[in-house]
Amino acid sequence: MTETPTADGGEQPETDGTDRPTVLVPLAVLEGESLPPGGPELLANARVVLLGYHVLPEQTATEQAREQFGETAMSKLTEFADRLTAAGADVETRLVFTHDKETTIDRLIYEYDSLAVLVPNSAERVDSVLVALRGTIGVGRNTRLVAGLFADSDVDVTLYHTVGEGESPDDGASFLNGVKADLVERGIAADRIETVVEDADVPIDAIAGRAESHDAVVMGETDPSVTTFVFGMPSEQVAERFLGPVLVVQRERPDE
Amino acid sequence: MDGSEPSDAPGPPDVEVPDALAAVVDADTGEGELERTIGLVGGLAIGVGTMIGAGIFVFPGLAAENAGPAAALSFAIGAVVALLVALPASELATAMPRSGGGYFFISRGLGTAAGAIVGIGLWLGLVFAAAFYLVGLGSYAGQVFLEVGVALPIDPAVPLGVAFGVGLTVLSLFGTENTAALQNGIVIVLLVILTLFLSYGSLDALGVFGAESTPERFFPPGGALPVLQTAALVFTSYLGFAQVATVAGDIKEPSRNLPLAMVGSVILVGIFYVVTIFVATSAFGSARLGEFGETAMVEVARSFVGLPGALAIVVAGLLATFSSANASILSASRAVYAVSRDGIIPEAASRLNLAYGTPHVALGLAGGPIVVLSATGQVELLAEVASFLHLVMYGLICVALVRLRREDPDWYDPSFRCPAGFAVAGVGGVASFALIAFMQPASIGVGIAVMVVSYGWYRYYATDVDLKGDF
Known part of the structure; x- marks a missing residue:
């Protein structure tokens, strides 16, 4: 690596041992x-x-x-x-x-x-969280966030996935079960985690609809494209309709 | 992977160029930090966008009438003077990357009295410049009526200019977003149209298309004097680089981007101006060009490719004079802010309107006089007074550089050093003041009056303000 040595590193945010997201x-x-x-x-x-x-x-x-x-x-x-x-x-x-x-x-x-950016919509209290997962890419960041925030609380977590093209409901279920296992390993009790796989035409509508029975949403950000340019980011659309707080998990940023 | 430490902590953004000084200015002082949002392209667009309106779309006819084909030399002289000032100004700007530009350098380098004269002079200089651009914009808007065949009973240039002045001021009061993106777009469209037009015109002038160019004596009958007088007149075409410095507080990586944007924009527009005059005087005799007045370039384009060419230049002229006028109004309001922040004029002048986030008093202090002045329609006087007030500032920028380098105060640590600083600043300063001598007596009179009143105001209101070295 061709790194320029940072003499002090004082400006660098430190990840204090507790590993808070x-x-x-x-x-x-x-x-x-x-x-x-x-x-x-x-x-x-x-x-x-x-x-x-x-x-x-x-x-x-x-x-x-x-x-x-x-x-x-x-x-x-x-x-x-x-x-x-x-x-x-x-x-x-x-x-x-x-x-x-x-x-x-x-x-x-x-x-x-x-790890995430909060869209600060209002919420009275937080008892259950909907975690919308798109696929295996970057899912580790979602689990890190969810486990970090809720492992020590009594918040219920619902893992949610809509089946994509060429994917069977069973694929979706096994994907979510993998994530669930990971969360359990990170300290969330298994009985607090629910998994839901759904076949939805418009995932955004489905997520926004599901969200109504929860207090907060965790979802990933989407790569900018023409669609997102015209309609806005899916996370923004969900935030607009759901009206509750949305935690938008950020992609891994390249190290410049 | 193989390293001793997990290196997942990211570096701060823009790690390539550590901009220590800018970081100090932006850093949180307990009341928040400042984001820099203008990059190199944006900086160049401000410089080019402010300048190119006048030199290409207003002056060619007037300049050719006065100096013949040697008007190209007048523009070249202007470019050299501007460059000689842009280099010292770049050094000062990297040492003081704050909003306020020339005023800030001079008030900190030479003290409050000089600062007051320059600060108030800069505000009024931009007011005169904006009025001048507005009359130019009015001329092009009037040309639209001519092209579509609507006959108007009076010359519409002045009334249209005034209307645009009111419109732009009101628009700027309501905080239009994305003006920077718009400015970048306008400049790119302009440069494309101009490059096509000037390439065609140059080839034509050199006889490639077989058309005969007009042979004419290079120097006008009066010799060198008209050339220098014209250089003084058209210097208004080079005022924009200083506008880059007035937004220095918004420029990313100022130690790199400020010098590049200032020097780069002067060189770029200088080349365009010289080629424009060459093409224009090849197409028509100087006297003819003079008759065409402010919109001479439309006729030049028409002579090459007919109506489409004329229309393209009308559109380009509208865009260019519009962006110049707009940039000048905004810069003038920044100048008002800079002097009021320092207590040279009442602080109320820089109040912001929370709903729109715009400095409504400062914009009014800019827009009001601009509208009045554009109503006079005195193109040459407006241009020369604008140049006068800027040239005084430029001269003093050079003096400030020499003084700061000799005194070398602790806080003076520019990251860009002007090559051959003393020589460049010396010649630049002398050339700036010398150019003033070639202006019309009326312009010099108005300019001196503004300076005297500014000094009088300082004696009356701001003698207890001490700005020298206050950084």
């Missing part, structure tokens, strides 16, 4: 977005990167906004951070003034090697 929680603080009531409970076992951001039109200098709104935004953010800390989460707070939300979120996903 890192979850990025972006909040448009100045536009009134706030931490949902169920948020602290949901993220009690996570390392939370609480990102307050404010998007400015290009004609405005970010510096100018920081000067005027920085203090207000920071005090709100600190309030949210305190609630998360009280629930048991490790919290890092960042406040960013930006012209482009995606750039900022993407930068912080890299910077903290975030």
Whole structure:
């Protein structure tokens, strides 16, 4: 490897031995977005990167906004951070003034090697979680997140898979059973895990429908394509319809 | 895999170029950090987009009338002066990657008095420039009516320019998103149209297509003097590189991208300008070009390929003058912000509107006078006053570079160093001030009046503000 030696490494986020999954929680603080009531409970076992951001039109200098709104935004953010800390989460707070939300979120996903990003829709309390799994690729990140967040809680987990083309329901069931075994090994009691395989024409509709009987959704992000460009990311669509919190598991980011 | 440590901790983004200074500026001071979102292409687009409107779509007729084919030389002189300033400005910008550009360098390098003159001068200089672009935009919009055969009782250039001025100001108040993407797109379309047009025109002028080009004496009857006077007039075409510095706070990896964007955009537009004049004066005699006025390039294109060519240039002219005017309005509001942040004018001027996120007072202070000035329709005066106020700033940028290098304060640590700094800054400074001498007396008068009033304001309002070295 041709690595440039990093002398101090002080900037590197450290993975403290407990192996808490890192979850990025972006909040448009100045536009009134706030931490949902169920948020602290949901993220009690996570390392939370609480990102307050404010998007400015290009004609405005970010510096100018920081000067005027920085203090207000920071005090709100600190309030949210305190609630998360009280629930048991490790919290890092960042406040960013930006012209482009995606750039900022993407930068912080890299910077903290975030496992998932929370779409902070409201939830009162979290008793059951729907985990929508597409296939074996990257499934390890899903299990790491789910086990990390819920192993020590009494949240029920429903693993959900829609059968794809050329796949039999039995294939789907054995895939989910593998995942279940993995979760059990990671400390979630087997009787708290349910598996559901379904044959659905439009997976997004099916997921959004299923989600209604749960309090939160965990699902993967999708590679950008023409379809996602036109209709938005599946995770966004689900979040819009489900109206509850959605944890979007991030792809493994290349090491640049 | 074989390493001693599991290396799954990612590096920070943009690891290739550590930008220590930028990191300090952006870092969280307890009130949040700043995201940089403009890359090299975006920076170049700001520079080129601001500049190219004037040099190609407004000036060729006027310049050729004054200086004949030697107007190409006038544009070349302008490019050299701009480059001599762009290099020192790049060094200063990498040492102070903050919003405010030239004003910021001068107020920190030379003190509050010089800063006040330049800061207020920069705001008004951009106001004059924007008014000038708007009249150009009005001329092209008027040309649209001519092309579709609608006869208007009056010359529509000024009223249309005023209307666009009001429209752009209102638009900018409501925080349009994606203006950067739009700007990039406009610049790319423009460069494609211009490259096609100028390639065809150059081949034609060289006789490839058998058409006869107009042989004409290179130098005008007055010799070198008209050439220098024209250089002073058309210098407005080179103001845009400084606009890159006014958004320095938004540029990613500023130590690399700022110098490249500033110097690159000057070189790029300089080449386009010189070739444009060569092509234009080959197609028509200088006197003819002068009669065509602001939209001379439309007639040049028509003479090559008829109506489609004329239409292409009308569209390009609309896009170019529009993007120049828009960029100038936005830069002017940034200039207002920069001086108000420092307390040179009341802080209220930089208040942001939370709903739209835009500085409504600053935009009003930019848009209002712009509309009034474009109503005068005095193209040459507007252009020259804009150049005057910018040239004063450019001259002082060079002085600031020399001063900072000699004093070498602790905080001055530019990551880009201008080659042969003292010589370049010396020549650049002298050339900037010298160019002013070739302007019309009226323009010089207005320019000096602005400077005197700015200084008077500083004595009245801001004598207790100390900015030198305040970084």
